[in-house]
Amino acid sequence: MLQVLDSNRAARQVEARSRSWMVGRQEIILGDCEDELARMAAGSVDVAVTSPPYNIGVAYRSYDDKRPRDEYLDWLRRIAVAIERVMKNDGSFFLNVGSTNADPWLAMDVANVFRETFTLQNNFTWVKSISIGDDSVGHFKPIAGQRFLNNNHESIFHFTKTGSVRLDRLAVGVPFKDKSNIARWGHDRDKRCAGNVWFIPYKTVRSKAQKFDHPAGFPVELPERCIRLHGKTGATVLDPFLGAGSTLVAAERLGCAGIGIEIDPQYAGTAMERLRAS
Numbered sequence: 537m538l539q540v541l542d543s544n545r546a547a548r549q550v551e552a553r554s555r556s557w558m559v560g561r562q563e564i565i566l567g568d569c570e571d572e573l574a575r576m577a578a579g580s581v582d583v584a585v586t587s588p589p590y591n592i593g594v595a596y597r598s599y600d601d602k603r604p605r606d607e608y609l610d611w612l613r614r615i616a617v618a619i620e621r622v623m624k625n626d627g628s629f630f631l632n633v634g635s636t637n638a639d640p641w642l643a644m645d646v647a648n649v650f651r652e653t654f655t656l657q658n659n660f661t662w663v664k665s666i667s668i669g670d671d672s673v674g675h676f677k678p679i680a681g682q683r684f685l686n687n688n689h690e691s692i693f694h695f696t697k698t699g700s701v702r703l704d705r706l707a708v709g710v711p712f713k714d715k716s717n718i719a720r721w722g723h724d725r726d727k728r729c730a731g732n733v734w735f736i737p738y739k740t741v742r743s744k745a746q747k748f749d750h751p752a753g754f755p756v757e758l759p760e761r762c763i764r765l766h767g768k769t770g771a772t773v774l775d776p777f778l779g780a781g782s783t784l785v786a787a788e789r790l791g792c793a794g795i796g797i798e799i800d801p802q803y804a805g806t807a808m809e810r811l812r813a814s
């Protein structure tokens with residue numbers, strides 16, 4: 537069902553383009569993000585959250601995830617410029633990318649490409665699983681052999697145009713452990729900045745369907761935290777590599793309008809189903 541929310545969006549709907557659908561406040565565009573970003577209005581996005589393909593041979597349905605490194609990085613270089621164009625001057629762009637044990641520079645190489653266009657304002661470590669003492673929380677892919685340890689984290693690079701975008705740190709804050717700190721340091725509430733290490737475990741799943749038949753999704757809590765940290769109510773959210781739609785599910789939960797672009801029709805369809813069910 538097509539729901540048109542405002543005149544700008546209605547105008548976009550009738551532009552020549554592949555295909556797009558509205559579910560609630562969310563627009564899902566089936567197409568190549570390089571083309572679709574070029575069609576969007578400049579300065580129209582508050583928060584972009586995305587995870588591009590990592591070029592590590594993931595079996596996506598449509599996209600070839602094993603290209604020569606230079607070609608892959610050149611492609612991301614063009615995407616960086618395209619994202620920068622559609623972002624507002626005080627916008628935030630959260631780029632999730634991980635390395636592999638065999639290719640430990642991958643995330644940093646990708647970040648360096650985006651560095652040519654943006655300023656790195658914050659650098660988060662997303663912890664998927666952690667052991668504290670004898671206790672372990674979260675899920676991980678076990679690594680065989682004696683050379684490498686299990687790889688339990690990825691990066692979330694927070695890029696902005698200026699490096700000085702004001703955030704709502706307490707929107708993703710945590711209560712003080714030592715409550716005496718509240719009065720001692722003159723805080724007006726029991727919340728402190730949670731820091732730049734985010735523990736966001738995957739939910740336990742027992743089938744591909746529970747992972748929305750997508751090989752590389754992130755938990756909805758990840759984009760949710762990014763959008764809340766950016767701190768604008770009613771923000772316009774963008775994910776140019778939408779996958780199974782986690783970013784738009786987060787945007788909908790938070791009352792934001794969102795735009796997601798996905799090249800594969802089945803993944804775009806899954807995103808639509810998830811949004812309808814949410």
Ligand SMILES: C[S@@+](CC[C@H](N)C(=O)[O-])C[C@H]1O[C@@H](n2cnc3c(N)ncnc32)[C@H](O)[C@@H]1O
Nearest residue numbers: 568569599752753754777779780781782798799
């Ligand atoms: C790492 S996945 C994103 C997963 C997503 N964050 C989620 O939680 O489901 C990257 C996605 O980018 C899509 N993709 C690859 N090239 C694309 C392009 N040129 N335009 C739009 N989407 C593309 C792939 O099909 C894949 O679904």
